[in-house]
Amino acid sequence: MAGMRDIKRKIKSVKNTQKITKAMKMVSAAKMRKAQDAMAAARPYAYNIRNVVNNIGARVSEEVHPFLQKKEEVNNIGLVVITSDRGLCGGFNANIIKKVLAFVRENPSKKIKFYFVGRKGYDFFRKREYEILKKYITFGGKVRYDDAIEIGKAVGDDFVNGVVDEVYTIYNEFKSVAYQVPKVEKLLPLSLEETESENTIDYLYEPSPESLIKEILPRYLNFSIFSAILESIAGEHGARMAAMDNATRNAGELIKKLEITYNKARQAAITKEILDIVNGAEALK
Amino acid sequence: MAEKLKLELVSPERQLLSIEVDEVVAPGVEGDFGVLPGHTPFLTALRVGELVYKQNGVEDYVAIDRGFFEVVDDRVTVLAESAELGREIDLEEAIRRKLEAEKALEAARHEDEMKFRKVEAELRRELLRVSVAERYRK
Numbered sequence: 066m067a068g069m070r071d072i073k074r075k076i077k078s079v080k081n082t083q084k085i086t087k088a089m090k091m092v093s094a095a096k097m098r099k100a101q102d103a104m105a106a107a108r109p110y111a112y113n114i115r116n117v118v119n120n121i122g123a124r125v126s127e128e129v130h131p132f133l134q135k136k137e138e139v140n141n142i143g144l145v146v147i148t149s150d151r152g153l154c155g156g157f158n159a160n161i162i163k164k165v166l167a168f169v170r171e172n173p174s175k176k177i178k179f180y181f182v183g184r185k186g187y188d189f190f191r192k193r194e195y196e197i198l199k200k201y202i203t204f205g206g207k208v209r210y211d212d213a214i215e216i217g218k219a220v221g222d223d224f225v226n227g228v229v230d231e232v233y234t235i236y237n238e239f240k241s242v243a244y245q246v247p248k249v250e251k252l253l254p255l256s257l258e259e260t261e262s263e264n265t266i267d268y269l270y271e272p273s274p275e276s277l278i279k280e281i282l283p284r285y286l287n288f289s290i291f292s293a294i295l296e297s298i299a300g301e302h303g304a305r306m307a308a309m310d311n312a313t314r315n316a317g318e319l320i321k322k323l324e325i326t327y328n329k330a331r332q333a334a335i336t337k338e339i340l341d342i343v344n345g346a347e348a349l350k
Numbered sequence: 351m352a353e354k355l356k357l358e359l360v361s362p363e364r365q366l367l368s369i370e371v372d373e374v375v376a377p378g379v380e381g382d383f384g385v386l387p388g389h390t391p392f393l394t395a396l397r398v399g400e401l402v403y404k405q406n407g408v409e410d411y412v413a414i415d416r417g418f419f420e421v422v423d424d425r426v427t428v429l430a431e432s433a434e435l436g437r438e439i440d441l442e443e444a445i446r447r448k449l450e451a452e453k454a455l456e457a458a459r460h461e462d463e464m465k466f467r468k469v470e471a472e473l474r475r476e477l478l479r480v481s482v483a484e485r486y487r488k
Contacts, residue, residue, distance in 0.1 A: 106364035113360055113427050117393065117420055210362045210432065268422075271380055271394040280395050281418060284431065291362055 069334065072327040076320055083316035089153070090309035097242065097302035104239065104295045111292055118285050120268070121278050122257035129275050132221065132255050132282045136230040141176045143198070143220060143229030144168065145252065146190075147236035147293055148183035149301040150202055155308035157237060157245065157301055158185040164235050164247040165190075178229055180220060182294060198223065208298065213291035220290070221283055224253045236293045237300040243307045245300035252289055255282060353387035357403055359412065359428045366412070366433055373404040374426055376419050385421055392421040398474050400482055401428065411436035413482040415475055439483035448476040 127133045146165055148158045165186070169177055181187035181200040191197060199219050201212065223229050232253040237245040270277060357374055359367035375384045377399025385392070396419050401412040417430035451473040458469040 103363070107362055109358070109365045109368075110360040110362050110429060113358070113420075114418075114429055117418055117427075117429065121393070213362075268391045268393045268420075271378060271392070277393065277395055277418075284429075288362055 069327060069330045072323055072330060076323045076327065079316050079319050079323065083313055083320070086309045086312040086316060090306050090313060093302045093306040093309060097299055097306060100295065100299035100302055101239075104292075104299055107288075107292055107295055110288065114281070114285055114288055118278075118281055119257055121270075121274050121281065124274050125278050130278055130282050131225045132253055132286065133257070135254050139175065139230040141178060141229045141231075142172060143178050143180060143223060143232040143253075145180045145182065145216070145220065145232065145234040145236075145290065145293075146186040147234065147297045148181070148186035149297070150184040151301075152185065153308060154301055154305035155311075157304035158183075158189075160245075160247045161186060161235055161237060162189050164249065168233070168235065168249060180216065182216065183297070198228070208291070208294050210287075210291055213294060214287045216290050217283060217287035220252065221286055229253075234290065234293050236297045237304075239296040239300045239303065242303045245304055250289075250293065252286060255285065353424065355385065355387050355389075356425045357428070358426065359401075359430065359433060361417075361430045361433045363432070366430075366435060367403075369403075369405065371403040371405045371426075372407075375402040376428070377401065377414060378419065385426060387424050389421045389424070391423075392419075394419050396428070396430070398471070398478055400478065401433075411482045411485045413439065413475075413478050415478075434479065434482075436482040437486050439479055439486075441480070441483040441487055444476065444479040444483045448473070448480050451476040 122133075127135075144165065146161060148161050152158070176196070178196045178198050179190060180198055181190070181202070184202040187197070187200045187202060199216075201216060220229075220232055224232055231251070234250050234252050236248060236250075238248040240246055268274075354370040354372060355374060357367055357369055357371045359365070373384060373386055375382060377397050379395045379397050382399070383394075396414055396417045398415050401414045403410055403412075413434045413436065414428070414430050415432045417428060417433070420427040420429075451469065455466070455469045455473050458466045
């Protein structure tokens with residue numbers, strides 16, 4: 066049996082770890098609430114821009130904007146992989162990486178080029194033989210819309226210039242606080258929903274619908290990326306909160322076990338001492 | 351005049367306004383325009399500029415950085431790339447940023463044209479913020 070002092074030291078160290086995980090859980094909970102607020106704040110814009118895009122889209126042909134044109138032959142696929150910058154959030158990033166690898170396996174004949182948002186995905190794939198076009202790892206935790214614009218521009222330019230023929234994004238969809246699902250979403254070419262004829266309103270356009278759609282489609286792309294990143298960030302904090310909650314609980318269990326061992330050791334020592342005294346007294350008789 | 355316009359102003363980062371107003375004047379790419387209740391369905395792009403809305407005779411101002419403007423059935427939806435309510439802009443801070451942008455423009459004058467235009471657009475936005483903020487300084 067380990068010495069009492071060793072056990073005591075161990076208990077202290079586990080208790081310290083537990084304090085840290087508890088604090089991290091609290092911090093994540095607060096950050097997640099903020100991220101959820103940001104998601105909620107983006108929702109009205111999402112709803113409205115989709116309406117407008119579909120509305121104009123219904124009256125222009127696909128040739129108007131390159132974002133709408135399907136390439137005849139798809140050889141190069143761009144993949145925007147959204148992960149977190151930091152670890153300690155359970156299977157959050159591992160799930161994304163798994164999904165990416167599955168995606169690569171499903172498209173063996175195509176060349177896949179990567180854009181990484183978040184350090185964890187980049188760290189995993191840079192050591193392997195993959196073509197990386199861009200990486201964005203600076204905004205740890207806080208996204209501004211400008212960041213999404215930058216990514217959207219890079220992706221859009223590559224698509225128009227034929228560097229990639231299709232663009233997908235893989236990110237963690239925020240289902241609930243403790244539940245995130247890796248999701249693959251097609252970004253380009255954009256596919257517009259078919260609006261039913263009764264819903265199309267006869268707008269007065271200024272300037273023409275053709276030039277309006279040129280303005281709005283890049284924004285729509287930027288916003289799609291922005292909302293994917295927002296979901297991912299909320300998910301990251303949710304996942305970290307769950308992971309840290311687990312860690313705190315496990316530490317608690319470990320402390321309980323160690324305390325039992327410690328008490329047993331203490332009792333054994335006392336028993337041994339009593340025996341020694343009794344035996345000594347016995348021998349003196 | 352019982353009829354009102356429902357004005358909704360949203361940016362990707364948040365919803366700024368969702369109110370009933372009497373009149374909206376917005377900076378369209380092809381010139382400023384006003385919208386009153388009963389307007390025909392209308393869709394246009396906005397440039398960097400000042401959006402004005404009138405509510406019970408009181409005018410309020412918003413700094414808009416490009417976006418889209420839609421009117422249907424007396425509902426006005428403004429999708430701004432970014433927007434700031436005039437009463438929320440801090441005038442001192444806006445002036446400071448404007449001066450910074452002016453300096454940056456001076457510095458960029460000697461560099462390539464792309465950069466110059468970018469900084470110029472930046473300055474235009476800062477100028478707008480200042481002018482919108484000044485409206486609230488009586």
